[in-house]
Amino acid sequence: MVRDYATFLWRLYRYSFLGSMKYYVWMSVLTILSLVGLYAYAEQAVSGLAITGMTDQVSWGVYIANFTFIVGLAAAAVMLVIPAYIYNNKHLHDVVILGELLAIAAIVMCLLFVNVDLGRPDRFWHLSPVIGVFNFPVSMLSWDVVVLIGYLVLNIHICGYLLYMRYLKRKPSPLFYMPFVFIAIFWAISIHTVTAFLYVGLVGRPFWNAAIVAPRFIGSAFTAGPGLMIVAFQIIRRYSNYKIDDEALHILRQIVTISLFVNLFLLGCEAFKEFYAESVHSRSARYLFFGLDGYTQLRPWIWFAITIEIIAGVLLIVPAFAKKMSYVNVACVLAFIGIWIEKGMGMIVPGFLPTPLGEIVEYFPTVPETLVCIGVWSFGLLMYSWMIHLAIPILNGELSIRSSLSEIKPGLPEAPVDWKQPRPA
Amino acid sequence: MSNSKKDLPSQSESRSLNEITYSPLTRRSFLKFGAAAATAYTGVSLALSPLKKFQEHISLDEFLQQHYERLTPEKMQKILARIEKEIARDYGVTPRVSDVKPMPGVEYAYALNIGKCIGCRRCVYACMKENNTSRDPQIQYIRVLQLPKGSQDVDKAENYYQPATVPEKDRYYMPVQCHQCKNAPCTKACPIRATWKEPDGIVVVDYNWCIGCRYCMAACPYWARRFNFSKPMLSKEDINTQMAYLGNRIRPRGVVEKCTFCLRRVRQGIQPACVEVCPTGSRVFGNLRDPNSPINYILNNKRVYIFKEEAGTIPRFYYCFDV
Amino acid sequence: MRRRSYYPYIILAMVCGCMLLLYAAAGTADEEVVARPSSPTVIPLPQDWLDTTPIRGTPKLIFYLNQFMYQCKVCHVDLKAPTYECEKNLNVPGTFHMPFGAHKDMAFNHGLNMRCFNCHNCSNLGTYINFDGSEIPGDKPVLLCRKCHGVLYRDWQAGIHGRTNGYWDASRGPQIKLECNQCHNPHQPHFPPLVPRPSPDLPRTVSPEKGSRHE
Numbered sequence: 001m002v003r004d005y006a007t008f009l010w011r012l013y014r015y016s017f018l019g020s021m022k023y024y025v026w027m028s029v030l031t032i033l034s035l036v037g038l039y040a041y042a043e044q045a046v047s048g049l050a051i052t053g054m055t056d057q058v059s060w061g062v063y064i065a066n067f068t069f070i071v072g073l074a075a076a077a078v079m080l081v082i083p084a085y086i087y088n089n090k091h092l093h094d095v096v097i098l099g100e101l102l103a104i105a106a107i108v109m110c111l112l113f114v115n116v117d118l119g120r121p122d123r124f125w126h127l128s129p130v131i132g133v134f135n136f137p138v139s140m141l142s143w144d145v146v147v148l149i150g151y152l153v154l155n156i157h158i159c160g161y162l163l164y165m166r167y168l169k170r171k172p173s174p175l176f177y178m179p180f181v182f183i184a185i186f187w188a189i190s191i192h193t194v195t196a197f198l199y200v201g202l203v204g205r206p207f208w209n210a211a212i213v214a215p216r217f218i219g220s221a222f223t224a225g226p227g228l229m230i231v232a233f234q235i236i237r238r239y240s241n242y243k244i245d246d247e248a249l250h251i252l253r254q255i256v257t258i259s260l261f262v263n264l265f266l267l268g269c270e271a272f273k274e275f276y277a278e279s280v281h282s283r284s285a286r287y288l289f290f291g292l293d294g295y296t297q298l299r300p301w302i303w304f305a306i307t308i309e310i311i312a313g314v315l316l317i318v319p320a321f322a323k324k325m326s327y328v329n330v331a332c333v334l335a336f337i338g339i340w341i342e343k344g345m346g347m348i349v350p351g352f353l354p355t356p357l358g359e360i361v362e363y364f365p366t367v368p369e370t371l372v373c374i375g376v377w378s379f380g381l382l383m384y385s386w387m388i389h390l391a392i393p394i395l396n397g398e399l400s401i402r403s404s405l406s407e408i409k410p411g412l413p414e415a416p417v418d419w420k421q422p423r424p425a
Numbered sequence: 426m427s428n429s430k431k432d433l434p435s436q437s438e439s440r441s442l443n444e445i446t447y448s449p450l451t452r453r454s455f456l457k458f459g460a461a462a463a464t465a466y467t468g469v470s471l472a473l474s475p476l477k478k479f480q481e482h483i484s485l486d487e488f489l490q491q492h493y494e495r496l497t498p499e500k501m502q503k504i505l506a507r508i509e510k511e512i513a514r515d516y517g518v519t520p521r522v523s524d525v526k527p528m529p530g531v532e533y534a535y536a537l538n539i540g541k542c543i544g545c546r547r548c549v550y551a552c553m554k555e556n557n558t559s560r561d562p563q564i565q566y567i568r569v570l571q572l573p574k575g576s577q578d579v580d581k582a583e584n585y586y587q588p589a590t591v592p593e594k595d596r597y598y599m600p601v602q603c604h605q606c607k608n609a610p611c612t613k614a615c616p617i618r619a620t621w622k623e624p625d626g627i628v629v630v631d632y633n634w635c636i637g638c639r640y641c642m643a644a645c646p647y648w649a650r651r652f653n654f655s656k657p658m659l660s661k662e663d664i665n666t667q668m669a670y671l672g673n674r675i676r677p678r679g680v681v682e683k684c685t686f687c688l689r690r691v692r693q694g695i696q697p698a699c700v701e702v703c704p705t706g707s708r709v710f711g712n713l714r715d716p717n718s719p720i721n722y723i724l725n726n727k728r729v730y731i732f733k734e735e736a737g738t739i740p741r742f743y744y745c746f747d748v
Numbered sequence: 749m750r751r752r753s754y755y756p757y758i759i760l761a762m763v764c765g766c767m768l769l770l771y772a773a774a775g776t777a778d779e780e781v782v783a784r785p786s787s788p789t790v791i792p793l794p795q796d797w798l799d800t801t802p803i804r805g806t807p808k809l810i811f812y813l814n815q816f817m818y819q820c821k822v823c824h825v826d827l828k829a830p831t832y833e834c835e836k837n838l839n840v841p842g843t844f845h846m847p848f849g850a851h852k853d854m855a856f857n858h859g860l861n862m863r864c865f866n867c868h869n870c871s872n873l874g875t876y877i878n879f880d881g882s883e884i885p886g887d888k889p890v891l892l893c894r895k896c897h898g899v900l901y902r903d904w905q906a907g908i909h910g911r912t913n914g915y916w917d918a919s920r921g922p923q924i925k926l927e928c929n930q931c932h933n934p935h936q937p938h939f940p941p942l943v944p945r946p947s948p949d950l951p952r953t954v955s956p957e958k959g960s961r962h963e
Contacts, residue, residue, distance in 0.1 A: 035472040042475040048678050050655035055951040059642040119637015119679025126617045133492045133618045141616035203736045204646025330756035356648045358579035361951045546945035550797045560790045563949040590941035663792035694920030706911035719907035
C-alpha cells in the first residue's frame with residue numbers, strides 16, 4: 001500500500017513536467033516571476049525591512065494587506081462546500097476539489113506573506129507550542145496561526161484523500177472526509193473572522209476597533225473568492241478536458257452578487273457611522289475617503305475601488321448583462337480588484353494614519369516590496385496551476401492506478417502495464 | 426461553452442511515462458534533465474545572489490536561545506558573555522551587559538507636569554544616550570508633542586516643532602513615551618510572549634526572542650514602540666557601555682524596542698535618565714508602594730489625568746499640573 | 749458563429765489602464781526609497797545636550813559686575829537702614845524707581861514683590877530678612893523663598909517641585925535636591941526660555957520638502 005502511494009507521488013512528480021507548450025510557457029513565466037520575487041526578498045534579507053516603505057508610523061504595509069486579502073480568498077474557496085454537501089448540489093461536486101486546492105494555494109501564499117513581513121524570520125520556531133512560547137489564547141495572532149495551519153492541514157487531507165481515492169478508483173469512505181468537510185465549513189468562516197479580530201481587538205486604532213470589520217471581511221471575501229473561482233474555472237474548462245457545469249458557475253455568480261451587495265451595504269454603514277457625527281475617531285476614515293490636511297494619497301484609490309465595485313454590481317444584477325458570461329467575467333475581475341484595494345490599502349494603511357500621536361506619514365510600497373509581492377502571488381498561482389494540472393487527470397479518471405500516461409495520449413505504441421509485475425528487464 | 430481538448434500532453438512526447446520511468450537512462454533524457462536542472466540551479470542562484478552581501482552573524486547559540494523566562498542563571502551568564510562579544514565585534518566598545526533583576530515589593534509610576542514642561546527635548550536625547558538607541562536611522566523613545574492651548578486633541582499636535590526658544594506662545598508640551606500599562610494591549614498582542622509585564626510594572630521586550638511581527642506596534646495606543654528596520658548605528662563615543670539584557674543593550678536588527686523606564690538604573694535605585702536631565706523638574710518618578718514617595722504625593726495632592734484613559738490601558742504614566 | 753461582444757473587454761482594459769495610471773502617479777510622486785547604507789561615521793550627541801547642570805548653576809548667589817565678583821559689603825560698607833522718607837521716594841506707587849549705580853543693569857521682575865528689602869536684610873547685607881525681622885543666613889535662600897511661596901515649598905520638600913537627581917530610592921544612595929536659586933533668578937524668577945534640542949528626524953520615507961504632518 002505504501003508502494004502504491006509512493007508510485008502515485010512519483011507519477012505526479014513526473015507528470016508535473018509533462019504538458020503542452022502553453023503549460024510550459026505559463027509555468028516558466030510564473031517561475032521567473034517567483035524568482036524575481038525571491039531576488040527582491042534576498043535584497044530585503046540583506047538590507048533589512050528598511051528597504052520597504054514601512055515606518056514606525058505605518059508599521060504594516062502591502063505584505064499584511066495582501067495577507068489579509070488572500071485569507072479571504074482561502075475562506076471563500078470552501079464556500080462551494082456548503083451547497084455541494086449541505087444542499088447536495090450535484091453540479092458543484094465537480095468543482096469542490098478545485099476550490100479546496102485554491103484554498104491550499106492561498107494559505108501557502110498567506111504564510112509566505114507573513115514570513116516576508118517578519119523582522120526576524122529565522123526565529124519562526126519561537127511560535128511553536130512546546131519548544132517555543134505560544135501565547136494562545138490571549139494573542140489573536142496565535143489564534144491566526146492555529147486556524148491557518150489547521151485549515152491548511154484540513155484541506156490537504158480532504159483533497160489528498162479524495163484525489164488518492166479517485167486515483168485508486170475506489171469509493172472514498174465518508175468517515176475519512178465528511179466530518180472534515182463539515183469542520184472545514186466552520187473553519188473557513190473562522191479563519192477570516194480571526195484575521196478580522198486581529199484588527200478589531202486593537203483599542204488604540206479606532207478605525208479598526210469596530211464590530212463591522214469582521215462582517216465586512218466575510219462579505220468581501222465571499223465576493224472576491226467566488227469571483228476568482230468563476231474566472232479560474234472557465235480557464236480550466238477551456239484549457240483542459242475537465243467538465244464543469246454551467247450550473248456551478250451560476251451558483252457562484254449568485255454568491256458573488258449577493259456578497260457584493262452585502263459588502264457595499266456594510267461599506268455604506270461604515271460611512272454613515274464615521275461621517276454622520278464625525279469625531280476624533282473618524283479621522284482615519286476622513287483621511288481615506290477625503291484626505292486630511294492635504295494628505296490625499298489614498299483618496300483616488302478608494303474611490304476607484306468603490307466605483308468599480310458598483311460597476312461590477314450593476315453588471316451582475318442587470319439581467320441583460322448578467323446573462324452573458326463575458327460580462328460576468330468582467331464583473332468578477334472588477335470586484336476582485338476593487339476588494340483587493342478596499343481591503344488592502346483601504347483597510348490596513350488608514351488604520352495607522354493618523355498615528356495615535358496625530359502624525360501622518362504616508363505609505364507607498366517600494367520597488368523591492370512590490371517585487372516580493374509579485375513573487376509571492378506568482379508562486380501562489382504557480383502552486384495552484386501545478387495542483388490543477390495534476391488534479392484534472394485524476395478527477396477525469398485518466399490518471400489512475402490502472403492507467404499509464406499512454407492512455408491519455410492515444411495512438412502511442414505502448415501497452416498498459418500491470419504495476420504489480422516486476423520491472424521489465 | 427465547449428470543452429476543447431487543447432492542453433493534453435504534447436504529441437511530440439515520443440515516450441510514455443511508463444517507458445520514461447522504467448527504461449534505462451538515455452542520453453536524450455539525461456541531457457534534457459541536465460539542461461532543466463542547470464537552468465533551475467542558475468535561476469535560483471541568480472535569485473539568491475544578493476545574499477553574498479549578507480552581513481549579519483547569527484550564531485547557533487543565538488538561534489537556539491530560549492525565552493528569557495526559561496533561562497537558568499548559568500545559561501544567562503553565557504548569553505551575556507556572548508552578547509558582550511557581539512556588541513564588541515559590531516561597535517568596537519567593551520560593554521558590560523548584566524541581567525538586572527527587579528527589586529522586590531516595588532511598583533513604579535511616573536508623573537509628568539505639563540504645566541512645567543517647556544518642550545526643550547533634553548529628555549529625548551538623554552534617553553537616547555542612556556538607552557543606546559540607533560542614531561542613524563534615528564530612534565527616539567520619547568516624542569514631545571506641542572499642543573495649542575485649549576485642546577488635548579493630539580491631531581492638532583506638532584511633532585517637529587523647532588522654534589528659536591521654547592516654550593512658544595499659547596502652546597503647551599506633552600512628552601509621550603511607553604506608559605508601561607497595567608492592562609497593556611501590547612503584551613496581549615504578542616504571539617510569542619516576547620514582551621511581558623515584569624513584577625515591578627515595567628513592560629519589557631526580550632530582544633533575542635522577538636520575531637519582529639510588529640503586532641505590538643499596531644496595538645499600542647500611545648505610539649510608544651519602535652522597530653529596528655535596519656541595524657542600529659551608533660558611534661563608539663556615544664555608546665553607554667553599562668547595559669542590561671532587558672533594557673538598554675544595543676538591539677539587533679529586526680526587533681521591537683521601547684522605553685523601559687531606564688530599567689538598568691531604576692532597579693538599582695537610580696533615577697531614570699529623562700528625570701535627571703529635565704531642566705524644569707517636570708518629571709517625577711517613584712515607587713507606588715511607598716506612601717511617602719513623590720509620585721504618591723502627586724497622585725494624592727495634584728490634578729492628575731491619564732492620556733487616552735478611555736482606551737482602558739491603566740497606564741503607570743500620569744500627566745499632572747500644579748494646583 | 750456567435751458574435752462576440754467586445755464591450756466587457758473594453759471596460760476591463762480601461763480599468764486596467766486606470767490602475768496603471770494610479771500606480772504610476774503614486775509611485776513617481778515619492779522618491780525612490782533605498783535602504784540607507786550604514787554609515788560608519790555617525791555623529792555622536794553633543795555633550796552639552798546631556799548636561800544635568802541646573803540652569804543657574806551653583807547654589808551661591810554671586811554678584812558679577814564687569815566680570816568682577818562683588819560681595820554686597822564691598823559697596824555697602826557703611827549703608828544705614830533707609831529712612832522712611834528715603835524709601836518712600838524709592839517706591840512711588842505706579843512706578844518702580846530702579847536702583848541706580850551698580851544694580852542698574854539687573855532685570856527686576858518678581859511680580860508684586862518689587863521692594864528690595866522684602867528679601868534683603870538692610871542691616872546685614874548678604875543675608876536675608878524674615879517676616880519678624882530676624883535674619884535668614886545668606887547661604888539658605890530656600891528659607892527666604894518659602895516666606896511667600898508656601899505651596900511650592902511644600903511641593904519642593906515632597907520632591908515634586910524642582911528636580912531630584914541621583915537615587916529615587918533614598919535608602920540606596922544619595923538624592924540631590926536642587927535649591928530655588930539653582931533654577932530661578934530671584935530678581936526675575938520666571939523660568940527662562942531655552943533653546944530646544946533638534947526635532948526628530950523625518951521618517952526615512954518622507955522627503956524633506958514634503959515633510960510630515962505640520963500644523
